[in-house]
Amino acid sequence: MPSAAPAAQSPARKALIKMGLVRDIDLALHLPLRYEDETRITPLAQARDGSTVQIEATVTTSEVQLRPRRQLLVQVDDGTGTCELRFFSFYPSHLKTLAVGARLRFRGEVRGGFWGRQMLHPAFRAASGELPRALTPVYPTVNGLPQAYLRRAIVTALQRVDLPETVAPDLPPLPLGPGLWQPGRSAMTLREALQFLHHPPPDVPLATLEDHSHPAWQRLKAEELLAQQISQLQSKRARDHLRAPVLAIQTAAEGGDLPTLLRAALPFGLTGAQERVCAEIAADLARGVPMHRLLQGDVGSGKTVVAALSALVAIDAGWQCALMAPTEILAEQHFGKLVGWLEPLLAPRGLRVAWLAGAQKKKERASMLALVESGEAALVVGTHAVIQEQVRFARLGLAVIDEQHRFGVAQRLALRKKLAASQLEPHLLMMSATPIPRTLAMSYYADLDVSTIDELPPGRTPVVTKLIADSRKDEVVARIAAQVAAGRQVYWVCPLIEESEALDLSNATATHAELSEALPGVLVGLLHSRMPVAEKRAVMELFTSGAMGVLVSTTVIEVGVDVPNASLMVIEHAERFGLSQLHQLRGRVGRGAAASACVLLYAPNESGRVGETAKERLRAMAETSDGFEIARRDLEIRGPGEFLGARQSGAPLLRFADLQTDTLLLDWAREAAPVLLDRHPALAERHVARWLGGKADYLKA
Incomplete structure (x- = not known):
């Protein structure tokens, strides 16, 4: 017999999946945007103008008016005063519920007007049952997912979810004041913190919930940052076990190594900052562990010449280099510069700079692919075309990605897999003219070494x-x-x-x-x-x-x-x-x-x-005009998720912690991550799975 067809999902269930609220833990960690106080009834006579209150009153009149526009006008009386309720959108069911004589609870903003007190579109429900004992949470949601459905789903998830403690008691103490949560030293468990934040008692100071300074919030933010730092540390350690070609500078018999020859041929000298980052990169390339370095510098700081010198270290050691840029115009600019600088040095060795782009003619592309596969193309410059399957490198030792934030995780991983057959990984140098503020680099790029060109070449006009x-x-x-x-x-x-x-x-x-x-x-x-x-x-x-x-x-x-x-x-x-x-x-x-x-x-x-x-x-x-100050302000205005662009797959990796204000928590997480990972590996694994789920992969690219 054929198996029964699966039951169709309700629109609310589909909306939950769309929001990524699939596991019980996802729902438990879906925290309120704000709260409504439905724990008390305020007599109309005591309601201050402009305040949001809950009243319990009887409907005295209810009528639909058509002018000046269609609206439902309801008059109510709670025994201490009267109030007019105005609804511009309503359904036939509302007319039944708001019939004359009905006793209801209404919640909304009370406004004083010429004709007396008013509420616009108040929420309403039958005046029966006990008043809630906790504030009512209002959650972030999407179309098709009503608050009531979401609240029920979260209450059920909180009852079912398994929340054993994953933060070991022997972690370093948090550098926060007395009375705040401390790992292993505070009475508030994770379950209690979540229960509190979903249903806080009415006497809690609302300001501590709104500015996320309450110990329950501190607990969640610290745990989230800890998960992220552990994930970064795991990927860094995994990378340290990988092997990469050793690209040490070889002094050539005919008068010097390639980087030295280029320095001598350039019509300008390098700045101190450029020399410093060149040395940092060369030291990485000389190790047998894959380099994973971000080269950041302001617009016009001279990143291209650093990339050229790094490429020559790889070429001098007998390996190939690939340089990938997000647009054809930018890739062509690089190609023009690099051909001018490098071809005179490479031609005597029978080597060339190759060009790969999507819009190439078939014949030209085929000849370039042959050069790459034979190894004659020592440097390959291009767009996404560089990482396509048919591009086979003879010996790819270094991959340079310009404007790296424009490339998705999958594209960066594809470039790294070009050496897979030899059990090696190429070294990876990523360049960005959008400097990353220190707190962001510490958090999102904890597994990345960062080199910064913090000096502009002389002669640049302000x-x-x-x-x-x-x-x-x-x-x-x-x-x-x-x-x-x-x-x-x-x-x-x-x-x-x-x-x-x-x-x-x-x-x-x-x-x-x-x-x-x-x-x-x-x-x-x-x-x-x-x-x-x-x-x-x-x-x-x-x-x-x-x-x-x-x-x-x-x-x-x-x-x-x-x-x-x-x-x-x-x-x-x-x-x-x-x-x-x-x-x-x-x-x-x-x-x-x-x-x-x-x-x-x-x-x-x-x-x-x-x-x-x-x-x-x-x-x-x-x-x-300082790129680092611009980046700091940009982070303030946009927040880290948007600032980083393609590093994420849409959802920001930090939901609760704020890198601008939670630097103390971030410092603690960086210190605590290796302790938890080394002393309690099973707890660390469970902690990362709870907080990041499948997103951990995006931190590893």
Whole structure:
């Protein structure tokens, strides 16, 4: 007999799964956003104007009015006063429940009006049964998942979930004040902490729940950070057991090793910071353990030359290097620079720099793949094409990933697997022009060594940043005309409109037409993501060569584009951009000797204002050009989940702890993680499974 078909899932059940609330522990750790006090009844005569209260009253009138709009008006009396309830959306069932004579409990904000007291859309229920003894939790939810269903699911999960203590009593004490939870030394168990936070008693100071300073909150945040640090430590230790090729510098007979030859050939000297990070990377490459290093430095700090010198260490030792960038324009910029620097050194050894990109002609691609497989291509530069299956490296020793936050975990893992056949892993160097604040590096990158170029090369011109309302666009166009007349070049960046690529295009195209008309005799170019690669290349060549005065573009020029003659950057609708993106764009100018400026054109809304978050971003841009300060403010504004982009698979890995304010807890977790892992490995395993589930893998890429 065929087996019975599985029962269809209810919309609420599907919504739970969509929110990742699958296990009992997931529900137990799904904490309230806020609380409602339904533990007491307030007489109307004592309710203060503007306060949210619960009243118990009898319906005296109930009628549907059609003007000025359809609404349900209900008058109630609790014996101490009367109140009008107003509902703009209601169902036939509401009319039955709110019939004259019904005795109900209503909860909402009491407002004093010309016609007496009012509540808009209060919650209501029958006035029966005892009052609850705890505050009523209000949970984060999605469409199709009512609060009542979610509350019942969480109560059931809390009863069923197995919550043995995983925090051993011999962990270091927390550096917090008396009365707060301490590992193994406090009466509050994890179960009690969760029970308390889901159903706090009415006398608890609400402020300690809202600012997460209550001992129950401290307990949860400390446990969460501990799980994350253990996971990071496990992946670091696992990596320390892997083997990688030993890439030690070989002194060549014909006059020196390749890195030394490149230093001698470069038209500029390296800064102290560049020399320091080169030494850190070379020391890692000389070990037989895979390097896992993040190279971070502000826009224009000279990360590419550090990558080139690192690549030459690998090549000099007889291995290949791959450099992967997120966009074809950025990859081409790297390729152009690296060919100029490295080919004169590699050609005498019969080696080449190869190029791999998605838009390559079949014949060119086949010849490049052959060079890579034979080992003749010592350095392979490209986009995602570098990690495709058909790309077979002869001996990949080092993988460099630029703008690493733009690549997903799976892509980084694919690059690391290119040496799998030889039981070795390539060394991994990730580069980012979005500096990571210290607390974030300690938390999300605890298994990663971080090298920082904290010094700009001499000769970089400071960029003046101006905030200008778009009503003054004419003045900006006049400024552009003056810059072009002086022989300078200008970028004009249009925002990406996520909902519609067609809108992006029409927006950029309209701006291009306007500027072409306003600047007769000036070649104005257009660059956007939908153009064929050959066309993009042609436009960039015209701009790079100086033949084109103004380049109108969407954000495809955000990183890596280097035109020293460009002295003005105009960013239209700057309020729509993220802070690090604005900083990256600003970094496209100020690369030569000419005084440079960045104009942030913003468009106020109908009420003449700019949103609070956008205002904070624009203010930060005007006040500082330091990438590390920008990153700190960006973290403050956006929070760690969004700041890190593709490192996560959507859900932030920290739900409760705040890296800005919980640094003491983070320091404790870093100290406690090796103790728990070494002395109580089974507890550590259970602790990570409870808190991270399958997300632990994302910390290991």
